[in-house]
Amino acid sequence: MHNIKEEYDVVVVGAGHAGCEAALASARMGLNTIVFTVSVDSIAMMPCNPNIGGSSKGHLVREIDALGGEMGKNIDATFIQSKMLNASKGPAVHSLRAQADKQDYTRHMRQVLENTDNLTVRQGEVSEIMVNDGVIAGVKTVSGAEYFAKAVVLCTGVYLKARCIYGDVSQYTGPNGLQAANHLTQSLIDNGIEVRRFKTGTPARVDKRSIDFSKMAEQFGDERVVPFSFTTDPESIQKEQVSCWLTYTNEETHKIIRDNLDRSPLYSGNIHGVGPRYCPSIEDKVVRFADKDRHQVFVEPEGLYTNEMYLGGMSSSLPEDVQYAMYRTVPGLENVKIVRNAYAIEYDCISAIQLKSSLEFKKISGLFAGGQFNGSSGYEEAAAQGIIAGINAALYVKKEEPLILDRSESYIGVLIDDLVTKETSEPYRMMTSRAEYRLVLRQDNADIRLTKYGHKIGLISDERMNKLNEKIRLIDEEIERVKTVNVGTSEEVQKVLVENGSTELTTGVTLAELIRRPELNYEVLAPIDKHRPELPWDVQEQVNINLKYEGYISRQLRQVEHFKKLEGKMIPEELDYFAISGLRKEAMQKLDKFKPRSIGQASRISGVSPADISVLLVYLESYRRNLAK
Structure with a gap:
């Protein structure tokens, strides 16, 4: 036997959203890293929805970026529509969401990986972890090749013993017909790791030419695009955007689903894995929300160079004929042609209570895990765990203390803390309501909260850190200035107030007091602020939010202080x-x-x-x- 033997500092298993961030973090921290994927064509693949971000997930992407990760930069380079969700509500729940060109997203991330120093990309299926006396020693592939390493990061996503199911059709493949990874599970079990079975699902992809868009409501992107990455120049990404569309199911749709529930593998017992409660299949929605006479269906393009459209909100594992019947009851989809059937996918994963807060296994030193393998759902949750697992694998090799973000300083901290302390019985999804301190953990201030950590470990350059320090200085100075600027009752002032639906003044007040009025803000008061300096938009945004919510923020910071004492x-x-x-x-x-x-x-x-x-x-x-x- 002449098996290949190679040595690395860090091995990353899987190159989905978690694996990409883990591998890039480790390599950028100067460690010789290899990342394995069952197919190099599936690097950063989006097997389900064609978007990044969304409610609370947008926060995670911003935080990944603040630490020095890649997801935000990648979506900025490949988006085809961008929208700020919850813009009419308070800043704590504002969440950026962008539609991606799926092929472009994958291609761009692959290019980044292939051109990163210290990083080797390798196609191959990892079949074993090698462990000596409770310490990781490396991995073996199905070919028998051995890759010795000081740390290993498992980011296997939904590929372990994956099975795709719709109706009576059951195929042992990964998403999109890619090969599953069938060998690693047994090795994990043999090494004392407890494995369980989860499920997720995806809707059909349909041919754009078979859709009647005149029966749907057109959904536009924002007029002014806000970037995900703090390093992206906002001017560089203002471009023409494509539309998405909104339609609804109806009673006829629901009747077809109810009449065929006995043919659904979800209800016939053919699916054994537990699915995500917060992202249910259409048959699940119809059963659980029987009082609802309609459900939203978002029709989203998969990219600029394909006619495939994604039917968001209608994931299913019903048989092919039922899929056709139910989709064709939806306005605009009466003559729809399916390109890819909807299906459910079952896969092996772990309960993350086997992990420390650093995402290292409690039982096996040097073995880390991130992403859907840890029992979470979603690209953004995966990437967030991936970057932390990659950082901590690198710090472990360097014999340095792990980076552990707590709940009071990041959504990533909430996500990981929930995973390692709560026995979730279903795929975990991040939501703003899970973060107790969400008023101080906004997506707009992720850089101010977390960039210092990225800089300390070497993922953020001195130049970027200096720029942030300058931004913080400008914010602090401007907040102090507007607190001292007095505004009188002149005609000009009263005119601006009336124009913005605000009560006229009877006596002089400070500019800060006016900004705090719900109907006013820093920007609309510019005409009456004679000595207002020229400031970047992100500085202005922070000044406005910090002044408007000063009382609430102060109260939350006091709560954080109490929390920190217990964490300490x-x-x-x-x-x-x-x-x-x-x-x-x-x-x-x-x-x-x-x-x-x-x-x-x-x-x-x-x-x-x-x-x-x-x-x-x-x-x-x-x-x-x-x-x-």
Whole structure:
């Protein structure tokens, strides 16, 4: 046998959205990295929806970018429509969402990977992890080749023992007919990793020429495009955008679905995996929301050079004939032709409670995991975990402390903390409501919150950090200035107020006080601000938000301070919870299973009560005193 043997610092298994970020982070931090993919044509593939961002997911993309990741830059380079969601609501829930040209998105990311120093792209199926005495040693491929490494990152997405299903058709392939990875699961089980089965699904892709758009509502992009990446020049991405379309299902659609539920593998027992509650199939929606007489269907282009259109909101695993029947009841789709059938996909993944907050396995040193393999759903959630897993794999090799973002400073922190402390029974999806401190964790200030970490670990250049520091200086200076600018009751002032539906002044006030009025903002008050400096739009945005929500932000920052105190109370890894008298049995078992890193994290484990936390705090105090003796 003459098997290939190679050595690397870091091996990344999988080159989807998580694998790409993990591999790029590791390589850019100077480590010799190899990334494996079952097909180089599927690098950063979008097997489901053709967009990046959206509610809360836009936050994640901005945070990835602030840390030095690639997703934001990649969508800025390849989008075909961009829209700021929830623009009429407060800034905490504003979320950027962009339609991608799918082929272009993949091609562009592949180009970045192939031209990154220290990074090798390799097509091949990883079949085994090699572990010596609880420490990762590398991986083996199906060909028998051995790749030795100091750290390994698993980002297998939905490929492990993947099975695509619609009706009675069941094919053991990955998404889009790509080959599944059928060998690695057994190796993980053999090494003590618990594996489970999840499912997700995707709607049909249909031929644009068979759609009657006159029966649908046209959805336009924003007039002025806001970039995802803090490094993208806003002027460089203003371009003509393509339209999306909105239509609805109806009672006839729902009747066809109900009449054929016995033929759905979801209900016949042919699908064993658990699906995502927040992204249900159309048959699931019809059953669970029986009172609704219609559901939205978003018709979205898959790219500029294809006629394929994506039917957002109508994912399904119903048989082919039922798919045709139900789609053709929808206004505008009466004569629709399907290019690719809708299908469900089942795959092996893990419960992330087996991971530390650094995304390293508790049982195997140097083995990290990110993305859908960790039991999450969505491209953005995957990429967010990927960059953290890649960063921490690199820091592990360098023998440095891991980067752990907490819930009070990032959506990424919320996402990972939820995954490693809560036993999710379905694919996890990020939502703004999951973030307790969302008023301070806005997408617009992700750079101010996180770029310092990216700079510290070497993913952000000095030049970019200096630019950010200058931006922060300008924001602080301008906020102080408008707090001291007094506005009188002149005719000019009253005219601006009346024009913007605001009450006239009876006495002088500061400019800051006027900005705080709901109907006014920093921009509309420009005509009465005689000494207003020329400032970049992102600085103006921060000035406006910080002044408008100053009271609420201050209150939330006080809550964050309290949270930080509990997060700062670290729990020794070796602590024996069964030796702590006063702890309830359930709490002992849960704490022993999760091994929380801090009191804060312990308090978020279901089954651990406030009384248990009090007992734990008292015990830790005496434990530390004994250690100090």
